[in-house]
Amino acid sequence: MKSLTNKRILLGVSGSISAYKAPDIVRRLQDLGADVRVILTAGGSKFITELSLQSISRNKVHHNLWDKEAELSMGHIELAKWADCILIAPASANVISSIASGKASDLLNNVILASNAALIIAPAMNQQMYNSSALQANLALLKSRNVNIITPDSGTQACGDIGPGRLPESSDIAEQVATQFQTTQLSGKRIIITLGATLEAIDPVRFISNHSSGKMGMALVDTCIEMGAQVTCVYGNISIPLNDKATNIQTLSAQQMYECVLSQVHQCDLFIACAAVCDYSAKDPSDQKIKKNGENLILELIPNKDILADVCKLEKKPLCIGFAAETQNTLKNAQLKLKNKGCEAIILNDVSKTEIGFNSDENQVIFISQKQQENIAKNSKTKIAKNILEIFIKEFL
Ligand SMILES: Cc1cc2nc3c(=O)[nH]c(=O)nc-3n(C[C@H](O)[C@H](O)[C@H](O)COP(=O)(O)O)c2cc1C
Numbered sequence: 001m002k003s004l005t006n007k008r009i010l011l012g013v014s015g016s017i018s019a020y021k022a023p024d025i026v027r028r029l030q031d032l033g034a035d036v037r038v039i040l041t042a043g044g045s046k047f048i049t050e051l052s053l054q055s056i057s058r059n060k061v062h063h064n065l066w067d068k069e070a071e072l073s074m075g076h077i078e079l080a081k082w083a084d085c086i087l088i089a090p091a092s093a094n095v096i097s098s099i100a101s102g103k104a105s106d107l108l109n110n111v112i113l114a115s116n117a118a119l120i121i122a123p124a125m126n127q128q129m130y131n132s133s134a135l136q137a138n139l140a141l142l143k144s145r146n147v148n149i150i151t152p153d154s155g156t157q158a159c160g161d162i163g164p165g166r167l168p169e170s171s172d173i174a175e176q177v178a179t180q181f182q183t184t185q186l187s188g189k190r191i192i193i194t195l196g197a198t199l200e201a202i203d204p205v206r207f208i209s210n211h212s213s214g215k216m217g218m219a220l221v222d223t224c225i226e227m228g229a230q231v232t233c234v235y236g237n238i239s240i241p242l243n244d245k246a247t248n249i250q251t252l253s254a255q256q257m258y259e260c261v262l263s264q265v266h267q268c269d270l271f272i273a274c275a276a277v278c279d280y281s282a283k284d285p286s287d288q289k290i291k292k293n294g295e296n297l298i299l300e301l302i303p304n305k306d307i308l309a310d311v312c313k314l315e316k317k318p319l320c321i322g323f324a325a326e327t328q329n330t331l332k333n334a335q336l337k338l339k340n341k342g343c344e345a346i347i348l349n350d351v352s353k354t355e356i357g358f359n360s361d362e363n364q365v366i367f368i369s370q371k372q373q374e375n376i377a378k379n380s381k382t383k384i385a386k387n388i389l390e391i392f393i394k395e396f397l
Pocket of ligand 1: 014015016017018041042043044091092093094095124125126129
């Protein structure tokens, strides 16, 4: 079964009689794991209520470009950036015509123009309207601009006509949206991704660790799988679900993660070191719980092995991407890391900013290689993962 896990789908519902099916489309998208927000056009609101769509999507329904509150934070731009994909289902002839002509007269059209997300439309209308030369010319134009058009079903229509123009089953629409995310850019590639935090035992109950949740690494796992790769996910302490399409191996300490990666890495084409591996571990972890005695406790720490550096030193090393979580001199430190480790790219993560980085659902990074330095603007970790991989694929694959 296809998946839309962690995908943000913006559903545009426009003025077709079949808009009554929109809540079911929301449901089917949610069944595949998507988070769905809805924009209801003026025409759409004549056929289905905002309340139904709000109740099913569990999100506020957007319909007004002139919403003062939403536009305090430039709501239409926020929605445009939020979406991984914009689906218009049903897409009325009127909406199709305004998209084709690049109109910005209502909220939906503005969001479409302001977004770089994939656009999918499901035309639904009377067969004569569907076959009209104007509509067909608009669809051909949109197709030439890489808009994905879902072919309508043929059959008896609401008006009694028989022919093409019926909205396909909601589950088929949801599946076609999921297909949009499946690409073949990493087809046949074997990738190891480390993620999460390592735990360094002090005694049987205490450990040294860090705040990494594993979200950025998991977004990379999901995206690599969508791009057709075979992924081994080597994870430490994480607070998110695993992707069951990956081979998942749990390792808790830095030493365990090191041994696991080094035993697997000879079989891989790309190694992505996204785990927050502790630099130090306790020299002599106690077998028993350390009791407090009112005295200061001195803990001797020893450096852990550097997984990325050692992978990069292998004679037959895979392509390597490292992450640099920095709090000061961020750019300089990341550039130094790129040079010292010998990897192809470093992703700089400024973890001093609390609204991004550790544990957050969003991130903002800089892709650094010998050839280029590219800022990836603040966005969901899913989108950041996609951007990182696209830049990497362009330069190295
Ligand atoms: C009862 C009724 C049913 C309609 N069904 C459709 C339809 O299935 N497809 C379509 O493209 N337009 C249909 N229309 C026309 C659109 O609703 C009209 O073009 C409207 O302006 C579209 O609004 P929108 O721009 O918000 O989509 C219908 C109109 C009425 C009155």
